[in-house]
Amino acid sequence: MNSAVTLISAIIVLLGVAIGYVLNSPVIGVVIVLVGVILALTLRTAAEWERAVVLRLGRFAGVRGPGLYFLIPAIEIVYATVDTRRQSTRISAEDTLTADAVSVTMDSILFWRVTDVKRAATELTDYRNMIAQVAQTSLREVISATTMTDILGNREAMDERLQALIRRKSDGWGIGDITVEIRDVKIPPELNDAMSRNAQAEKEKQARVTLASAEIAIAQQIVDAAQIYQENPVALQIRQMGLIYDMNKDRGATILVPTTMTEALGTVVALGAAQQQPAPKPPQPRPITPPPGGSVPQA
Numbered sequence: 001m002n003s004a005v006t007l008i009s010a011i012i013v014l015l016g017v018a019i020g021y022v023l024n025s026p027v028i029g030v031v032i033v034l035v036g037v038i039l040a041l042t043l044r045t046a047a048e049w050e051r052a053v054v055l056r057l058g059r060f061a062g063v064r065g066p067g068l069y070f071l072i073p074a075i076e077i078v079y080a081t082v083d084t085r086r087q088s089t090r091i092s093a094e095d096t097l098t099a100d101a102v103s104v105t106m107d108s109i110l111f112w113r114v115t116d117v118k119r120a121a122t123e124l125t126d127y128r129n130m131i132a133q134v135a136q137t138s139l140r141e142v143i144s145a146t147t148m149t150d151i152l153g154n155r156e157a158m159d160e161r162l163q164a165l166i167r168r169k170s171d172g173w174g175i176g177d178i179t180v181e182i183r184d185v186k187i188p189p190e191l192n193d194a195m196s197r198n199a200q201a202e203k204e205k206q207a208r209v210t211l212a213s214a215e216i217a218i219a220q221q222i223v224d225a226a227q228i229y230q231e232n233p234v235a236l237q238i239r240q241m242g243l244i245y246d247m248n249k250d251r252g253a254t255i256l257v258p259t260t261m262t263e264a265l266g267t268v269v270a271l272g273a274a275q276q277q278p279a280p281k282p283p284q285p286r287p288i289t290p291p292p293g294g295s296v297p298q299a
Contacts, residue, residue: 012036116174
């Protein structure tokens, strides 16, 4: 009996007493009071997610709810009220050996709900405890058949195997919508340190490979630059002077440049400028003007 049924029954009983007193008719009042008492004994309510398993003289009479339902007094009883909402159960396996003989501790969450109220209530003594025990033993079996690498690197596949095993063992229990998610995996500290060192070594290996690739690219660019400087000495001399300027512009120091370097640079620049200038034109012969007498002197 819940609060709503109690309140309704109390109101009817009080109403019967009041009517019998006002009308001075105890028979009517007694009838109304009896109706209230009968409702208190027979009327029940169930929430939207609840189902009531009713037994009639010890035998299964049906599943009632949600909402209002009636019971036959002294003949029918509510054996159990089953919650049909989706529920979660935490399962764990401590110090379980994997397939490669590594001791691990694993925590998981099992999600499930009751799909067949009759089976869950009448065929199982405690369906909550039983599904939790089946899930825990299944978790240990899956860990024992899986290597440490697969546990750490492929949790989704392990979730699917564990889920399939729990469904197979609980088939026919009236429990469905089973899913499993692994929360945490704990490994021994010494193995954790070894895995950390292994990961660090792998990262250093990748860094060295990347650095070597960069060195190869730089060397190739230097070879290309040397080829360009070999074909164009002026560019090499200008590059040398540019390096000297870059070294001196921030420090303000005096740098002595060898005379041979400046002379070579000057000679190269002069040759380059001379090559760019147009060639001089040859001298034109001057015309001979005859004297006033009209005769041209003979040679």
